[in-house]
Amino acid sequence: MRTDASLKNAYVGTINEYLELGQMERVTSRASKTGNSALGESIIVTYRTTNYEGIILNWRGLKWVFMTDVEKMYRCINIPPDDAQYQRILWNPDTSDYVAEYACTTVMFGTSSAPYLAMRVMKQLAMVECEKYLLALDVINHQMYVDDILSGGDSIAETEYVKNQVIGMLRSGTFELRKWASNCPKLLENIPVEHRESSGLLHMEGNDTIRTLGLYWSPKEDEFRFALHVVPPMSSPTKRTILSAIARLFDPMGWLSPIMITAKILM
Structure with missing residues (x-):
């Protein structure tokens, strides 16, 4: 600062x-820190x-x-x-x-x-x-x-x-x-x-x-x-860059599955 x-x-x-x-x-x-060494764990709550x-x-x-x-x-x-x-x-x-x-x-x-x-x-x-x-x-x-x-x-x-x-x-x-x-x-x-x-x-x-x-x-x-940030095409794509492209799209409902499956098949 x-x-x-x-x-x-x-x-x-x-x-x-x-x-x-x-x-x-x-x-x-x-x-007081006595007896509270696991305090961080004790406030972890599993909830739905x-x-x-x-x-x-x-x-x-x-x-x-x-x-x-x-x-x-x-x-x-x-x-x-x-x-x-x-x-x-x-x-x-x-x-x-x-x-x-x-x-x-x-x-x-x-x-x-x-x-x-x-x-x-x-x-x-x-x-x-x-x-x-x-x-x-x-x-x-x-x-x-x-x-x-x-x-x-x-x-x-x-x-x-x-x-x-x-x-x-x-x-x-x-x-x-x-x-x-x-x-x-x-x-x-x-x-x-x-x-x-x-x-x-x-x-x-x-x-x-x-x-x-x-x-x-x-x-x-x-x-x-959906917002898609297009990455310029590369001459030699890698598994990491393909996975990165797939991960950029947040699709909890599966609406983009017909599109994303193409990249997953390529993987």
Whole structure:
């Protein structure tokens, strides 16, 4: 950071934001390491989320759809103070030898348990608020993948109602939704422009493509797309370059199998 001012500013800005929002606090005592040598292993959680392919297929089985994600989801979830003591951050923004020690008081991005904790909180919120937001219950349980929500309905009115239910339920848990997009401009009319995926999406420009769980989705044409970075032809291709070309395409649904099989047969 001493040689890269922009990198240092980014780090300082992030740390200051955590402190201002109360998501990190200064600690004066050193964390006890006794008996915690396997702590890294103990927070590895095996969990199962909603099926990836199922979310995509169910989503596109609906006529009118929207997509959005939960803004800074992990950082909106507090954890008990006793557990926060094991989420220490060592920080020295200047050239002195003194290193300050902080404890992160929210779910920490990068830990193995973070996705499980976030989804568990979402499901708990859905159970608590289900009587008030019944349609949002199904969305949280079956149409959400980590912080991405993909839902809709068979009519514009139904989709609008589902959208408002989801907004209401998550807002009751202090979660806000951002990066909205839809194949129906009317569904975005009451969403602030700055909360949409991009300002161009207001008019559904044809060249606006949004990445959806690793795929690209064009709202105006309502179609999925793949980005292919063509490598200049080589006189002597190798197995490594062919494998690299195959790996560049993320195709969890197998839609490109008729094309990719050619390269695999060559291998």
